[in-house]
Structure formats: C-alpha cells, structure tokens
Amino acid sequence: MEAKTSSDIIIGIDLGTTNSEVAVVQGGRTHIIEIDGSKILPSVVGIADDGSLLVGHTARNQYVLYPERTVRSVKRRMGEDVSLEMGEQSYKPQEISALILQRLKRAAEEHLGQAVSKAVITVPAYFSDAQRQATRDAGQLAGLEVVRIINEPTAAALAYEADHETAKTILVYDLGGGTFDVSVVRLSQDVTEVLASHGDNHLGGDDFDAKLVQHVLNHLKETKGADPSDHRAAMARIVRACENAKIALSDQPYARIEEEYLLEQDGSPVNLALEIDREVYEELITPYIDQTLEAVHIALKSAALAVSDIDEVLLVGGATRTPLIQKRLEEALGMQPRAEVDPDLCVAAGAAIQAAVISGEQVSSVLVDITPYTFGTSAMSLLNGEPYPYTFIPLIRKNTPIPVTKTEAFETLYDDQQIIEIRVYQGEDPDALNNSEIGSFRIEGLKKVPAGNIILTTFSLDLNGILQVTAREKSTGLEQRITIDNATARFEGQALDAARERLSSLIEGEARDVTTEHRESVQAQALIEKAERLMETTNPEDREDLVDLTEGLKDALDGGDFSAIEAAMSALSDLIYYLES
Numbered sequence: 109m110e111a112k113t114s115s116d117i118i119i120g121i122d123l124g125t126t127n128s129e130v131a132v133v134q135g136g137r138t139h140i141i142e143i144d145g146s147k148i149l150p151s152v153v154g155i156a157d158d159g160s161l162l163v164g165h166t167a168r169n170q171y172v173l174y175p176e177r178t179v180r181s182v183k184r185r186m187g188e189d190v191s192l193e194m195g196e197q198s199y200k201p202q203e204i205s206a207l208i209l210q211r212l213k214r215a216a217e218e219h220l221g222q223a224v225s226k227a228v229i230t231v232p233a234y235f236s237d238a239q240r241q242a243t244r245d246a247g248q249l250a251g252l253e254v255v256r257i258i259n260e261p262t263a264a265a266l267a268y269e270a271d272h273e274t275a276k277t278i279l280v281y282d283l284g285g286g287t288f289d290v291s292v293v294r295l296s297q298d299v300t301e302v303l304a305s306h307g308d309n310h311l312g313g314d315d316f317d318a319k320l321v322q323h324v325l326n327h328l329k330e331t332k333g334a335d336p337s338d339h340r341a342a343m344a345r346i347v348r349a350c351e352n353a354k355i356a357l358s359d360q361p362y363a364r365i366e367e368e369y370l371l372e373q374d375g376s377p378v379n380l381a382l383e384i385d386r387e388v389y390e391e392l393i394t395p396y397i398d399q400t401l402e403a404v405h406i407a408l409k410s411a412a413l414a415v416s417d418i419d420e421v422l423l424v425g426g427a428t429r430t431p432l433i434q435k436r437l438e439e440a441l442g443m444q445p446r447a448e449v450d451p452d453l454c455v456a457a458g459a460a461i462q463a464a465v466i467s468g469e470q471v472s473s474v475l476v477d478i479t480p481y482t483f484g485t486s487a488m489s490l491l492n493g494e495p496y497p498y499t500f501i502p503l504i505r506k507n508t509p510i511p512v513t514k515t516e517a518f519e520t521l522y523d524d525q526q527i528i529e530i531r532v533y534q535g536e537d538p539d540a541l542n543n544s545e546i547g548s549f550r551i552e553g554l555k556k557v558p559a560g561n562i563i564l565t566t567f568s569l570d571l572n573g574i575l576q577v578t579a580r581e582k583s584t585g586l587e588q589r590i591t592i593d594n595a596t597a598r599f600e601g602q603a604l605d606a607a608r609e610r611l612s613s614l615i616e617g618e619a620r621d622v623t624t625e626h627r628e629s630v631q632a633q634a635l636i637e638k639a640e641r642l643m644e645t646t647n648p649e650d651r652e653d654l655v656d657l658t659e660g661l662k663d664a665l666d667g668g669d670f671s672a673i674e675a676a677m678s679a680l681s682d683l684i685y686y687l688e689s
C-alpha cells in the first residue's frame with residue numbers, strides 16, 4: 109500500500125446559501141468533517157468588534173446585532189458584479205465565498221493532518237456559467253483547485269446510488285433554509301445528467317419560521333396587546349424560538365414556545381407562553397408546499413416524463429424533515445421518498461464521492477443505520493373509508509435513520525374512559541392485525557373527562573434495536589412505558605410467512621398442512637386466552653357460555669380434527685365479538 113500524497117486528496121464541498129459542509133472519502137467510507145464541533149458551517153461571514161474575521165456560527169450569532177458587519181446568503185449574489193459591504197470594506201461575492209471555502213479547507217486539513225489543495229464543489233442545477241465561474245474563482249482565492257463543479261441534485265443522487273449498476277431516473281426534492289429546487293436526474297453507469305430543474309430561490313424553511321412568527325405576533329397582540337416587531341432583541345428571540353418549535357413539530361404533535369421577559373410594556377414584563385399544534389402549523393405552511401408540488405410537476409413536464417417514470421424520490425435540505433412534505437410527496441408520487449442519508453449532509457457526501465471517483469478510489473454509497481421495519485400502534489381510524497378499531501398508525505417508518513424518537517397524539521373514545529391499551533406492532537399493513545404485535549401495555553387511572561382526552565404516545569428506537577414506547581396523558585403527565593428488546597431483529601409478519609413458506613417447501617408431503625394447522629392452533633390458543641380474560645369481567649350467564657365454548661375448543665384441539673377446531677373457533681369468536689361490541 110502506498111500513502112496518499114496531499115496532491116491526491118480531493119475534498120467534496122457543498123457551498124450552500126444557509127449552510128456549508130465538507131466531506132472526504134477515506135477507506136471507501138464517506139466522512140463529514142466537523143468544524144467547531146458541528147458538521148454544519150453556517151454560510152455567514154463577519155467582522156468582530158476587534159476587527160478579526162468571523163466565519164460560521166460566531167458570524168451568524170452576531171448578525172442580529174451587527175448586520176452591517178455581517179454577510180449572509182452570499183450564494184444568491186454569485187456571478188453578479190456587485191460589492192458587498194462588510195464593516196469598513198467592501199468585497200466581491202467570490203471573496204466572501206472564498207472565506208467560507210478557506211474555513212472548510214482548514215477543517216479538512218486539521219482532520220486529515222495534511223495540506224489539501226483540490227476540491228469538488230457543488231452548485232444548483234440552475235446556476236449559469238457566470239455563477240459557476242464565480243464559484244471556481246472563489247475556490248482559487250481560497251487556495252483550492254476546483255477539479256470539478258457538479259450539480260447538487262447529481263451529488264445527492266450519488267450519495268444514495270454511488271454503486272449504481274442499472275440506469276435510474278431520480279427526482280431530487282431540495283428544500284433548504286431559503287431556496288427550493290426540484291430536479292430530475294438520470295443516473296447511468298457512466299453519465300449522470302440533470303434532465304430538468306425547477307424551483308424558487310426565495311422559498312424555504314425560513315418562510316415556515318416567518319409564518320410561525322406571524323402567528324406568535326398575532327397571539328401577543330390579541331392576548332397582551334403587545335407588539336414587539338420594533339424590538340430587535342425580542343424579535344430575534346421570537347424567530348429563534350419559532351425555528352426551534354418548527355423543528356420540534358417534525359417529531360411531535362405539539363410544541364411549546366416560552367420566552368420570559370420578552371419586552372417591557374407600561375413598566376411590566378411581557379412573557380410569551382404558547383402551545384403550537386402541528387395541525388395549525390401545517391395549515392400555515394400548506395400554500396408553500398402546494399407551490400413546491402406544482403414545481404415538481406413542472407420539472408417532470410420539462411423532462412417529458414410522467415410520475416410513473418420516476419424510480420426514486422430523494423429528499424435534500426433540512427426543511428424536508430417536515431412530515432407534511434413527506435406525506436404530500438408520497439401522495440403525489442405514489443412512493444415513499446427516501447431520506448436515510450441526512451438531508452443536510454447528503455450533497456457534501458455526494459461531492460466527496462465524486463471526488464473519490466476522480467482520484468480513482470473505491471467508494472460505495474453512504475451507509476447509515478436505518479430501521480428495516482415500520483413500528484406503530486393501532487387506533488380507531490378510517491380504513492378503506494370505514495371506521496376500524498385496529499387501523500395501523502405508523503410512528504417510525506421503515507428506512508428512518510436511527511436513533512429516532514417520534515410522538516403522536518391519540519384521543520380517548522369514550523366519556524370517563526380511564527384505561528387505554530397501547531399495542532405495539534411491527535409491519536407495513538394498514539390493518540394492524542395483519543402486522544406482528546410485539547408488545548402491549550395499559551395506561552390506567554386516566555382523568556374522568558369527556559371523550560377526546562389526549563394521550564401522547566412516543567416511540568424511541570435506538571441503535572441497538574431497543575424500542576421504548578411511552579404513553580402519557582397530556583393534561584396530567586400520568587405515564588406508562590414498555591421496553592421491547594431486539595425490536596429490529598424480529599421477523600416481520602410477511603417475512604415470517606415467507607420464511608415459513610421457504611421452510612415448508614423443504615419439508616415434503618404434508619408440509620403445507622402442517623403450516624396451516626400450526627397457524628390454526630396458535631390462533632386457537634390466542635382465542636382461548638382472550639376468552640379467559642373476558643370471563644373475569646362478564647356477567648355469570650355470558651361467562652357460562654364462554655366456558656362452554658372454550659372447553660369445546662380445547663377438546664377439538666386435543667382431538668386434532670381440523671374442521672372441528674375451525675367450527676369451535678368460529679363459535680367462540682362470534683360470542684367474543686358479541687360480548688365486546
């Protein structure tokens with residue numbers, strides 16, 4: 109083996125509007141390089157009080173206080189012949205970008221312990237020649253030879269499909285902090301090309317924040333008669349709190365915004381305390397999401413493709429973690445979008461993969477730990493248009509990166525309902541009963557209130573496949589939990605059936621009957637257990653019937669006569685159904 113010389117190493121850079129990242133492939137694996145303890149460097153440059161240069165988080169933090177000494181979103185100005193004021197001096201967009209690139213280069217050098225002089229840099233598919241040239245110039249100013257400029261959607265596709273064997277058509281939906289674009293990429297063994305791209309470079313997660321900020325301002329006006337819009341510091345706190353609430357709402361149904369002493373009004377403090385409901389938030393951002401879906405259809409049309417021509421949908425950009433976006437895309441395109449590779453980092457990872465390919469290194473797609481199964485619970489909800497008590501409600505979807513925690517809200521069905529049974533299932537079927545039940549527990553002693561008492565159910569899955577499910581009564585905090593070990597190692601319902609089938613084909617002759625018989629006896633056993641539980645609560649008359657039918661089923665099982673077992677099961681399940689309804 110030969111050590112790589114510094115001239116061989118090529119780093120991959122995502123030079124973004126809001127954030128930038130740098131990555132490198134080492135030993136066939138992609139590493140995102142940390143800068144000041146974070147994988148993300150805000151694309152913000154500033155001059156501090158003492159005249160020193162600030163790049164990244166520190167520059168971003170000073171923006172609200174000293175906008176005249178700070179430059180944000182320089183990417184929007186690339187290719188323009190303008191001067192940007194920063195403190196006493198003015199700079200060209202390429203110069204500001206060069207300062208960001210230089211910080212990324214230094215981080216890579218510190219990580220690798222050697223000098224770095226070459227980079228692959230990504231740009232949006234819609235960038236003009238002038239904008240691409242300005243990006244190259246920025247690289248050169250930072251001491252980097254830009255060996256290739258590649259399109260961001262192509263980089264994202266490479267992060268997922270570095271080792272693609274067959275040609276694929278991929279739709280890349282990229283929603284960042286301040287820009288949106290959607291591209292159709294054709295990936296084949298030796299050529300990757302962007303067939304079409306469409307977007308809006310003034311639409312992004314920041315607009316979602318702005319909607320929430322407006323919501324908060326309305327609330328302050330209505331409840332306190334306060335208007336902080338002219339108070340810079342108060343507004344900065346509200347904006348930050350709203351962004352945090354937005355991020356929280358991606359994983360839970362409610363988020364609290366609490367800011368004490370926001371400002372002073374008539375000599376007394378104005379405190380902010382507000383709960384935001386995910387449904388309210390989703391209504392606020394729906395017009396933006398509609399707009400992005402229109403862009404998806406325009407991009408498909410310009411590529412002369414139909415929805416059915418798309419093989420994969422990839423999500424890029426932090427704002428695509430919004431569940432409503434994933435849901436709407438799935439509805440519109442008929443497939444679950446892929447989000448396993450961190451949407452903030454996948455463009456940088458793809459740039460590093462392209463860099464490795466150029467320097468002749470072996471490389472595979474980015475590997476991440478994901479759950480191979482969907483986990484969820486059951487609830488009364490519509491299934492095929494009818495209310496059904498065992499509708500499967502997924503909380504953690506298949507292919508979600510782990511560790512992950514998701515919370516959903518459920519409501520009690522009856523007035524004064526004091527007990528709820530939480531069943532935990534693994535599987536993909538909309539009918540929970542067709543999935544594998546991997547655990548259940550009860551939460552008892554709920555408050556006696558009318559139907560609609562909110563219960564928050566949280567699923568947390570860790571890297572070891574341990575699933576923790578917690579149910580909490582929202583109004584009181586009363587809580588119950590269960591821990592399920594090896595949740596990801598179990599057989600899924602269908603996988604179990606497939607495995608049985610495989611095994612049964614090995615066993616000759618009566619194999620098929622053995623399988624069916626086995627299944628019948630497992631079901632019969634479950635029915636008997638259920639009947640025995642019911643006996644404890646039913647009236648004496650019904651109990652007698654239950655006992656008779658249960659004994660009948662037990663006898664049939666002992667006798668081993670198939671049709672007798674079936675008849676006894678059917679009689680007992682009819683009675684249970686009658687008693688439970």
Ligand code: AMP
Pocket residue numbers: 124126127283284285286312313314351354355356358424425426427428429430451452
């Ligand atoms: P990017 O420019 O790709 O880094 O995306 C940044 C945008 O993603 C910002 O508006 C963030 O607030 C937003 N964002 C980050 N994490 C989440 C999340 N979990 N849910 C919703 N938006 C998020």
